[in-house]
Structure formats: structure tokens, C-alpha cells
Amino acid sequence: MARLLKILLALCVLLLLTAAAAAMYLRYEFENARNEAVTIEQYFARPALRSQYAAPTREPCRQVAPQRQAWFGALHIHTNASFDAAAFGVTLNADDAYAFARGAAREYRLQDDADDVEVPIVQLSRPLDFAAVTDHAGKLGERRICYDPMQPGYDALACKIFRGDLRLPLDDAMQPLMRLASQAIFSSYRSARVCGADGEDCREEAATAWQENQQATEHWYDRSADCSFTSFHGYEYTLAKDGANLHRNVIFGSASVPPAVISAQDMTQPEQLWQWLEQSCHQQGEACDVITIPHNSNWSSGRMWFPYSLQTHLSPEQQREFAALRQRMEPLAEIMQVKGDSECRNGLSTVYGAADELCDFEKLRPPTETIEDCGELMGSGNMRLVGCLSRFSYVRYALSAGLAEQEKLGVNPFRLGIIAATDNHNGTPTADSESNYMGANGPDREARHRLRGTVEVPGGIAKGSPVRYNPGGLAGIWAQQNTRQSLFTAMRNRETFGTSGPRIEPRFFGGWNVPETLCQDPAMISKAYAAGVPMGGELNGSALSNGAPQFVVSANQDPQGMPLQKIQVIKGWVDAQGTQQAVYEVAGNGANGASVSAADCTPQGSGFAQLCSVWRDPDFDPAQRAVYYARVVENPSCRWSTWQCNAMPAAARPTSCSDPEVPKFIQERAWTSPIWYNPAPNASAETKL
Known part of the structure; x- marks a missing residue:
């Protein structure tokens, strides 16, 4: 009996030691890198320069429309350089995305497809006039390191899960979500194991990825007299707080761009993003101009358009300063994309006037759902389709809130023009057809997946309803010619519109x-x-x-x-x-x-x-x-x-x-x-x- 007790005690000690060792190993594998504020500011203090891939000149357009012409395009496209697209097995890159936008056919091939597997061919019914590949700045470096065996972080546990080398004991449909979760769990931080103790390895690799994006963008810009296609340099600043979306696309008006892209892992406030862009681009950049375009305010729990006058932690002077900064930097908003319509919503107790039946269009949360109104407070959790809803999540009411801000602060931070986009994560912005929609993410290539009612990323990281997604929309611009200068000037002037696809x-x-x-x-x-x-x-x-x-x-x-x-x-x-x-x-x-x-x-x-x-x-x-x-x-x-x-x-x-x-x-x-x-x-x- 005494011997049996000793054996049991030894087994318990062994189990405890094993558990402690496992905990220490996991802590090592998933430790956050340090965010050195001074180092980050120095790294991003470099001014914008003309891209080395840009041609020195362009020919004048053969045709000019004095009264302006409607041009249609996509300013929100993700390729396999984005960590979430890569997690879902997407193989198309920026060159593929621009070729597709210009009307070329592409194979919709995923990472795990065998070479002899027949895959769908995707093609637009009509070429687009302009486009921007806007891959996520966040995890841009991690994506490269995890796929490069020569990198020190390649063998990190997070990378093994991300690549799919290590499959967790779940069904096949959950594997892409686990790959996504392997990076998403770091939220606004970086992995020390993947990126190095201070995150520098990932910042450097992100800068290299930005160079590759520039090369593709310049290659596809038609500088001939035909002026048939305009490509814009851009990327996505992907900020989320308390399960609320604050994402923005950053679009540059010329070939002059900063040498690196700033992410929400580096600067965690939109105002910091705008200040950096003003410093690196407007104030010292070489012929550089830039705007930011927020999207999916419907996911923002009221944070996207929350008035500065209600942010009592700011002094009146700071409220006016930030309102003016936002008006300069953010002249447009996406009113619709694959993850729903952000125009308006019925049933909000803080909005007066008759209900608008067309506000029920493409809602991620059913129009019949009874949801608490956030009132004058910020909410949380809308990216997980939970929490209160706020009028400050919708473009229509943001426009009205801007009128009130004008009265209170003397400046309207929400003087927003309108566009629409896809936010497609497979490199193919296919907003032109309802009947041929093939989903916004890799697994949605199969109809049975894109018709699913609910999908959750483990750990409460995210929740979606693929059947409630849609093909997204198009950006429309009234401009005299199809060039960067003409289109970007129109965007700055807000002479733009959005469509749900047609x-x-x-x-x-x-x-x-x-x-x-x-x-x-x-x-x-x-x-x-x-x-x-x-x-x-x-x-x-x-x-x-x-x-x-x-x-x-x-x-x-x-x-x-x-x-x-x-x-x-x-x-x-x-x-x-x-x-x-x-x-x-x-x-x-x-x-x-x-x-x-x-x-x-x-x-x-x-x-x-x-x-x-x-x-x-x-x-x-x-x-x-x-x-x-x-x-x-x-x-x-x-x-x-x-x-x-x-x-x-x-x-x-x-x-x-x-x-x-x-x-x-x-x-x-x-x-x-x-x-x-x-x-x-x-x-x-x-x-x-």
C-alpha cells in the first residue's frame, strides 16, 4: 500500500512538472514582443520618396471628358500577402489581383489544392478602371517570416499552426480558422518568437512586402495615352478595440510613398496614423498626398464616428485639433462591402423620423433582432455580432453628427464623401455579379461553405455569418481622365459615389x-x-x-x-x-x-x-x-x-x-x-x- 502511494505521488509530481514545463513552453512560444515607442517613432520618421519602380513620365491621355466621366474601381483588395487571406489558403498575389481587375481570368486555387485538381476560373464581366491592393499592414511581416525557412522565427509554434504544418484535432472546416487564430491571438502586439524581442524582424519584413506591393502597383499602371487603368498604392491599417472595428484603407495619390507602412501594432490610435501620414507624406514627403478611408463602421460599436465633443478626456482644444485633422485626412467612407451595409439601420431609439425600409439592406445582424441602443456611449463586440448598436456606426447618422460637431467645435470631422468596395480576401474583387458570387474568403469557394449560417473563430476572436455576406460594391469617381492625379483630386473633392455592384x-x-x-x-x-x-x-x-x-x-x-x-x-x-x-x-x-x-x-x-x-x-x-x-x-x-x-x-x-x-x-x-x-x-x- 505504501509503495502504491509513493508511485501515485511520483506520478502526480511528474504530471505537475509536465504541466509546468508545457506552460513555460507555451509562454515562450506566445510571448509578446516589446513595443519600443521611441524605436517605432524613429523607424517611421523617414519621409516619403518616389517609388523606385515608378516610370519617370507618363503620356497625356488621348481622351479627356471636360464634364467628367464615371470611372469604376475597387479600392479594397486583399491578396495572399494578408495574413488572414494566407490562413484561408489564398494563393493569388498583387500581380494576379491587378491582372484580374483589368479583365484577365484567374484560377481560384488554394494552398492545399493538388496540382491535378480542377479549380474554378474567375473573371470579371467587364474590366475595372482603377484598383488598389490594400493588404493588411498588421502581420504583414509575420506572413513572410512564417513562409521563409531561412528566417529565425520560421520554426515558431505560431508559424507551424499558421502554415498548417501542425493541425489541431478539429474537423477540416475549422483548420483555416485555427490558422487565422494563431496570428489573431496576438491582437495589437507581435510575437517575440516570430518577430524578435522588439518586433524589429517583422517590421523589416513588412517593409520588404511593401516594396513588392509597390512594384506590382507601378507595373500595372497604364502610363500610355490610352489611360486604360489606374493602380493606386495602398494598404490597410487594421485597428480593433474591444471587439469593435476601426479599420481604414490608406490610399496614396501618386508614386511617392513612405518607405514602410505603419500598422495598428505600431500606433494604436487613428489620430496617430493621421499625424504620421501628415508628417511623412504631406509635410516632408516628395510630392506625396494621401487619404484614409474607413470601412465596416457597422462593426464599430459606435466607435468609428463617435463625436469628439463627447470625448471628455480631451480638452476643447484637442477636440478641435483632432476634428480638423480628421477632416483633412479622411474625406471618404465605405458605405458598403462584403461584410454588410453601413448606410443606416432601423430601430435605433436615438434616431427620429419615419423608418426607412431600404435600411434593412444587407445587414449582418438581422433587422428583426432586438438590440440595445448604445445611446451616447461607445459599445463593444460588434465584430463578434454582439453588443449594443449605435447611430455612430452608420454613415447617414455620422453625417448628421458632423453637423452638430460643426456647431460645437467650429469644424466638421465627418464631412464624408461616399464610395463602396469589396474587401475581398482572395485577390478577386468580384462585385459585378450576384449569380456568380464565390465568396470573400478561400473556404467560401464552395457553395456549401458560403451558405453557412454561423462560423466562429475559437476563443471568441471573431464570429461571422457567411450567408449574410454579399459580393460587395464598387467605388465610382467622376473625373476628367483615368489618371492618378485626376481620380485622386476627385476623391479629395468627394465627387464620388458607391454602388452595391451594378x-x-x-x-x-x-x-x-x-x-x-x-x-x-x-x-x-x-x-x-x-x-x-x-x-x-x-x-x-x-x-x-x-x-x-x-x-x-x-x-x-x-x-x-x-x-x-x-x-x-x-x-x-x-x-x-x-x-x-x-x-x-x-x-x-x-x-x-x-x-x-x-x-x-x-x-x-x-x-x-x-x-x-x-x-x-x-x-x-x-x-x-x-x-x-x-x-x-x-x-x-x-x-x-x-x-x-x-x-x-x-x-x-x-x-x-x-x-x-x-x-x-x-x-x-x-x-x-x-x-x-x-x-x-x-x-x-x-x-x-
Whole structure:
């Protein structure tokens, strides 16, 4: 008996020692690198320089559109250089992404595909006019080190899991998520085992990856007189706090770029990003210009557009300084992409005015879900589809919040133009087709995966609903020619729009003396420019203003899309009650009876190839700040999930195909950038903020 007790005691001691050794080993393998603030600032203090891969000159464009032309493109594309795309097995690189954007076909091949496996071929129905590959700056160096056997960090446990060399005891569908988690668990830090004690190895490798991105971007820029394609240098600053999204794409206007890209692991506040960009690019960079474009504010728990005036930890001077900095650096916002629509949401108790049924479009959290309103506080957890919802998560209400900030701080930090994007993580921005959508991530290549209802990354890192994702949208720019300078100037001026995929061409002007018959005038566009301001502009009231301003709004149907149904003008303002909204139908016919068959997606009913209207706000208050934008809506059509459920045998369809919470139909649309109305200086509103 005594001997048995000794054996049991020895076994217990051995188990404890083994557990302690395992704990020490895991601590060693997953230790965070030190963030040396001084070293980081010195590293990123170098000024922007013209890329070594840029050609010295470009030819003048053979064709120029004096009244501007609509150009369509994608400013949010991820390739296998992004750690999450690599975790999902994506093999396409930046060269592939640009070739695809220009209309070339590509094999949708994943890392684990055998050479003899037949894989899908993907191709756009029409080439894009411009694009930017925006791989994540975060984990950019880790991605390279984990795939380079010559690197000291190659044999780290995190790298073995990331590459798939070490498979955890889970089913095949979970393996890509575990590969993703191997890097995501470091959050805003770096792995000391992979990157070195101070993270320097990963910063250096990230700089090399940035050079490779530059080389591809310059290679695909058409500098000939054809001006057929424009590539922009860019990357993504991927910041998340408390499960809330604060991601931004950084887009450069020329071939002059910083020698390295700053990530959320290096600087953890958007204001730090903007300050660095101003220093390295605007203040000392060689002919360098840059903007940042936030995306997925719907995931931000109200943090993306949280007003500076409510951030009481800042002094009034700091609030004004940051508001002005943001206005200079962030003139645009993504209103839609694969992870949902960020325009608006019904059911928020802090938004007043009639419900807008079109706000239920492409929501990651079902419109029927009862969710607490965050009110005047920041929330958390929206990236995991939990937590309260805030009006400061949606572009429409951010525009109104900017009006209130103008009153309080003297500057509007949310003077935002509109674009849309894909955020595609397989190198193929395929927003042009619902019926041919093949998912946004590698595993979604198979219909059974992209039709899944819920997927969770272990450890509560992330949660998604693939069937609630969508093909994303396109950025539209009104510019005279397809060059970096012309397109980027238009982006700075906010003469931009976004679409949910179709190439709808909307225009929006405002002025004080717009003729009522302008829509019938062959010189409509030139006269609209002469009589007012285009989308992205401001209308300032004065003693000479003659009543309410007039707005001229028009749209052309996508030749390959559905007929247009209607145009709406959305107005936002803030009064003593709070955030207000109103939707006006100004052209077309919202009750035209158009429909679509759920069985075979055959459309029925008539619509319009073109729409145009001159509209005057019937509720105009000359003393009240307001913001207006237009929304162009197509006739109903089948959602991608309906197309793909219909293509499956009934017995093979997943449960999402019969889920009443998953929409069967959608109405594709386009959103213009806003026009802002500012009262005359001596005007006094009847209700103060």
C-alpha cells in the first residue's frame, strides 16, 4: 500500500512538472514582443520618396471628358500577402489581383489544392478602371517570416499552426480558422518568437512586402495615352478595440510613398496614423498626398464616428485639433462591402423620423433582432455580432453628427464623401455579379461553405455569418481622365459615389438658381456645374439666397443591370430633439409593381433606363444645418444566396436556404456623396442644439 502511494505521488509530481514545463513552453512560444515607442517613432520618421519602380513620365491621355466621366474601381483588395487571406489558403498575389481587375481570368486555387485538381476560373464581366491592393499592414511581416525557412522565427509554434504544418484535432472546416487564430491571438502586439524581442524582424519584413506591393502597383499602371487603368498604392491599417472595428484603407495619390507602412501594432490610435501620414507624406514627403478611408463602421460599436465633443478626456482644444485633422485626412467612407451595409439601420431609439425600409439592406445582424441602443456611449463586440448598436456606426447618422460637431467645435470631422468596395480576401474583387458570387474568403469557394449560417473563430476572436455576406460594391469617381492625379483630386473633392455592384451612374448637384427645366436641357451637366456645386460640395446660405436650394439628381442604368425604379434624396439634420432623417422620392416610381420570381429569378415589371429630377426641399429651414445625398434604386432582383440555393438539389440545400431571416431578393443601389447646407452667419435657428 505504501509503495502504491509513493508511485501515485511520483506520478502526480511528474504530471505537475509536465504541466509546468508545457506552460513555460507555451509562454515562450506566445510571448509578446516589446513595443519600443521611441524605436517605432524613429523607424517611421523617414519621409516619403518616389517609388523606385515608378516610370519617370507618363503620356497625356488621348481622351479627356471636360464634364467628367464615371470611372469604376475597387479600392479594397486583399491578396495572399494578408495574413488572414494566407490562413484561408489564398494563393493569388498583387500581380494576379491587378491582372484580374483589368479583365484577365484567374484560377481560384488554394494552398492545399493538388496540382491535378480542377479549380474554378474567375473573371470579371467587364474590366475595372482603377484598383488598389490594400493588404493588411498588421502581420504583414509575420506572413513572410512564417513562409521563409531561412528566417529565425520560421520554426515558431505560431508559424507551424499558421502554415498548417501542425493541425489541431478539429474537423477540416475549422483548420483555416485555427490558422487565422494563431496570428489573431496576438491582437495589437507581435510575437517575440516570430518577430524578435522588439518586433524589429517583422517590421523589416513588412517593409520588404511593401516594396513588392509597390512594384506590382507601378507595373500595372497604364502610363500610355490610352489611360486604360489606374493602380493606386495602398494598404490597410487594421485597428480593433474591444471587439469593435476601426479599420481604414490608406490610399496614396501618386508614386511617392513612405518607405514602410505603419500598422495598428505600431500606433494604436487613428489620430496617430493621421499625424504620421501628415508628417511623412504631406509635410516632408516628395510630392506625396494621401487619404484614409474607413470601412465596416457597422462593426464599430459606435466607435468609428463617435463625436469628439463627447470625448471628455480631451480638452476643447484637442477636440478641435483632432476634428480638423480628421477632416483633412479622411474625406471618404465605405458605405458598403462584403461584410454588410453601413448606410443606416432601423430601430435605433436615438434616431427620429419615419423608418426607412431600404435600411434593412444587407445587414449582418438581422433587422428583426432586438438590440440595445448604445445611446451616447461607445459599445463593444460588434465584430463578434454582439453588443449594443449605435447611430455612430452608420454613415447617414455620422453625417448628421458632423453637423452638430460643426456647431460645437467650429469644424466638421465627418464631412464624408461616399464610395463602396469589396474587401475581398482572395485577390478577386468580384462585385459585378450576384449569380456568380464565390465568396470573400478561400473556404467560401464552395457553395456549401458560403451558405453557412454561423462560423466562429475559437476563443471568441471573431464570429461571422457567411450567408449574410454579399459580393460587395464598387467605388465610382467622376473625373476628367483615368489618371492618378485626376481620380485622386476627385476623391479629395468627394465627387464620388458607391454602388452595391451594378455600374449605375448617379449625378447630384445643388444650387440657388437651378432651372426647373434643366433635366430637358442637352447642356444639363455644364449648366449644373455653373449654377451650383456637385456632390461633395457645400451650399452656403446668405442674404441673397432665394428660398430653398434646388437639387438636380439624375442616374443612368447599368447597361448590364436591372432597370432603375426610383431616386430618393435623404436629408439629415440635428435639432433640439436629436438626430433627424427624412427620405423623399424625387424621380421614378417606387410603386411600379416590379418583382422577381423566387423559383427561377426571372424579373417582371417595367422600370427606367434614365431618371432625372430638379427637386426643392419642401421642409427647408434656412437657419438649420442640413446634409443631403441621393440614393438610386433598381427594380428587385434575386440575392446571390437565392441563385445558389436554386442551383442545388433540394435535398442538398443547407438550412440557410429556407431561413426566413435570409432575404431572397434585394434592390441593388447607388449612393452619391452628400451636399452640405450651411446657414448664413447671422441666421438663428428656432431650435438650438
